[in-house]
Amino acid sequence: MMAMEAHPYVPRDLHLPDYAPCFLSMSNIVSVFAFSSLLLVTLIWIVSGRLKISKVDRVLMCWWAFTGLTHIILEGYFVFSPEFFKDKTGFYLAEVWKEYSKGDSRYAGRDAGVVTVEGITSVLEGPACLLAVYAISAGKSYSYILQFAISLGQLYGTIVYYITAILEGDNFSTNTFYYYAYYIGANVSWLVIPSIIAIRCWRKICAALRVQGGQTKKAKVR
């Protein structure tokens, strides 16, 4: 017989010894995240206003700062804290992942696929996002290809995240609310926004190469 565990997660037989319940409420957790994100985005928006760059590039700087710090701080904490669900101190980052695990218990359960994707995202993509903020602000020639590379990585990670869940039975949510609010809702931005950025960078890069190609042809004709 399988013992029922003292945690709120599905599947019910997930083994999480010494699980400590959430201290913070959902609205606490979400409002801290929303407030600090808004503060960051406002700050980047104001500072970037002093640069001679387009509004699109300023929006992109906000996005890369937001997603980069989310990768490094939130996801980085998860990757290197295998026992976050035992945290009894009410530490915010542990609370985030205890709460999120209601939408996807593979986080508390330390699924190898999830840890791998989050590891690549936090260690490689996170710092690369902050480099993208700098690259846009400084008008670097590698700005588009860097943004393209990170966006593709984010897309690949999100696709792996969903396909592994489906192949493993798609039964990791406490209930339908958490399934749509956390598992779907909190991740869908990382499908939509990277797709838009990747397409934009692809077009910009092709345009630059067409210009260069045209010049080479002209040079040959001369």
Added chain:
Amino acid sequence: MMAMEAHPYVPRDLHLPDYAPCFLSMSNIVSVFAFSSLLLVTLIWIVSGRLKISKVDRVLMCWWAFTGLTHIILEGYFVFSPEFFKDKTGFYLAEVWKEYSKGDSRYAGRDAGVVTVEGITSVLEGPACLLAVYAISAGKSYSYILQFAISLGQLYGTIVYYITAILEGDNFSTNTFYYYAYYIGANVSWLVIPSIIAIRCWRKICAALRVQGGQTKKAKVR
């Protein structure tokens, strides 16, 4: 007590009902793959000689044709044949994966991470590789960004492949020989070659954008 299964794979308690032993020998399997790859590469090399492109581009056409068909045929078969280990007909593609599973039993065991990575590789990257062959031959402006995108996907996939194995205990090889010959040896090319191509494309794209950036500045001065 765990029953010992009638298959050669590790872990020994991996459950593979109706497993049918390999019909072909290792040298059979490898020589068919090597011979058909060599034939393909030779063919592409000869045909590409009629095009006005550099030798590097001809080598790249050979690589993309080889890796694309490997993704589509070999890996595509694996993704859509969950019961390949039951094959009693001696069908070549089933034999390949029965043999390769000696280096990584997650193939026979249908590990969600492996199936996901192979699915993305065969369905998305495979056809994209063949498009790259065409893009290089036709001198398309999207040639570099496409090669960059596929290479990054191959790298991401290979990294996920290895990290998930390590997190799951790295105990999927029948013995040390298969560990190094199949699990390491057969995959290391997909770390080295995509890295080289990605760096090359990054540089080419940055160079084109520097040229364009320089022109914009000149135009502004005028």
